[in-house]
Amino acid sequence: MSIFSWLFSKNTEKNSMVRKWILQEIKKVDIENPDVYALFLGLIQTAVYWGKYDTKGQDDQILQVSKQYLGDATIFEIAAYTYYRVEIWLNKEQPELAKQIALPIREWIAEKFHTVLYVDERQFNQLFEEQLLRYKSLTSAGKGLTELHLELEQRILLTKGDRFNKQSLIKDSASAALESQYIKNSLAKYEEINIPEAIASIQQYCEKHSKMKFEEKKSKSQQLNQNHEQRDYLYGMALVAQQDWVRACNAFTKVLSANPKHYDALIQRGLLYSTLGQYVDALQDFTVAIELNPNESAAYLHRGKCYHHNLRVKDKSLADYSEAIRLAPNSAAGYFGRGELYDEIALHKEKQALEKNDHLTYAHVSEEFLAAIHDYSQVIVLEPEHDAAYANRALLYARKARAFQDLDDIENAIADFEKAMSLNWEHGYLYKQQDEMKELLEDSQLEKEA
Structure with missing residues (x-):
């Protein structure tokens, strides 16, 4: 039985508290000039999009399967994975800003999920850290996206159902194959579209932040030079x-x-x-x-x-x-x-x-x-x-x-x-x-x- 059995109540889109919260919270930030908190909200919003790709022409069975993986438990797993991917990118591409961006987002994920969902903070933090550790272990062992997706697929399968009891577990191989197909397809779409978007928003912020820092440093340097110029100029006037x-x-x-x-x-x-x-x-x-x-x-x-x-x-x-x-x-x-x-x-x-x-x-x-x-x-x-x-x-x-x-x-x-x-x-x-x-x-x- 999954740890979600006592962390989350219902893993359905209709009962998702995170979806309702993000719709309201995202309106409060300046999307054009985001801060780190806005990046965090963007990451959660990206996770909410998982599994919501165009279902037109899809098999009815697939549509029924999708409804079982759109709740808060699944959103959490996707958010944890997305955070891990963003953290890896930051450590590699923007090491100077990695802690400044990743640590607050990490803390907010833990804080907002347990606050919005009214779940136990200690147990939730434990769950979050354990999942990040699994991904890090796979990466450290030289594993790639295929292995990360297999791990995430198993985690998502555990989020299925209404109350995560034994009755919600898959009972036959056909159902298992169908659900595996849905999760794999959703992950492929997410990896192709949503992960690059999440990283792009972080990259854009980093570039803007770096430019601002450069301009600030340049401005301070110019101000220092101007102060020296003014000092020397006033000294010259005193000599005159x-x-x-x-x-x-x-x-x-x-x-x-x-x-x-x-x-x-x-x-x-x-x-x-x-x-x-x-x-x-x-x-x-x-x-x-x-x-x-x-x-x-x-x-x-x-x-x-x-x-x-x-x-x-x-x-x-x-x-x-x-x-x-x-x-x-x-x-x-x-x-x-x-x-x-x-x-x-x-x-x-x-x-x-x-x-x-x-x-x-x-x-x-x-x-x-x-x-x-x-x-x-x-x-x-x-x-x-x-x-x-x-x-x-x-x-x-x-x-x-x-x-x-x-x-x-x-x-x-x-x-x-x-x-x-x-x-x-x-x-x-x-x-x-x-x-x-x-x-x-x-x-x-x-x-x-x-």
Whole structure:
């Protein structure tokens, strides 16, 4: 008599508690993103499918036989076998994840079966472990699937019947042959379809888990690298604050060795190269920064300054200033840089005219002069207390005031001188020019009255 005689009551599909339980439990898990518990439920659901293959066209006797092997006792035997096959695959193909997956599933099989079926836990665990040991013994002895199936067939035969008494045992060889045929056919179908599906779901989980672990490890590595980059970058900025240019440059070079695409480090090293007189290197850093982030204005601005103040390449400087303004129209820095460039171009033309005694050209209001006035004015709109913009615009007005002695230019110059000096005492050198404009204003007013 089978041990099931006191573990399970009825081995019929209608009375199966496991079937009812799995139908409800499987709805609670995310099938698309399964965890180990979902894998366990999938294994039980796979076991429930055993013997339920298409019976269309089957002999009536076979159909009657099948009804005697669809209950909880049979499901348990199939679940134990399926678990064993999954455990073997895990130990061979995914040894790092084997314990993490197999042990919880093993525990859940024992826990859920005795809980759902209200059977003795100790005796059930004993039954489960004994059956796994039988399969392991066969495998250790070098036996294959044929021997495993023979063992499982004998176990399934013991689950037949209503209450597993002696009356439910097979009484004649014809019945025995028929039941053996049904079990063999069912096992063949199960081995062909269901076992690969169960292993495939485990494999998919392992691959996803491995990918997640890889991504997590990669993320941690990247975070560590970013932390090191940030530390070295902040160290470089601290050295900049101390005006330790060479060591600061080395710190930013270290950052860029780890991450050649570190935009801010490229900008800072480019600025340091400019300070140290390494203008070609500075241009290279600013250019790389532009290639990395062509929609960021800072690199255009600083490359424009390098072309302007260090290399005296006016056309390229003008192009970079204009692009910086386009990308950051609310930033005063681009307007101020371009205003200085236009200012210098206008002044150069004025000096050339004076050297040639070309007073007509000297007095002419050039496009660059107007552009410089416009850009300085835009700086003041954006930053009303930008003292340098007031000072530079005042000097522009003063130059034209001397040439034209126009009252508006004189008054604008005086007002801008006053504002620049009130904002920053370092512009005190402008007092002399402001006094000159005041005298020029008095003279112009006297001439006008006369």
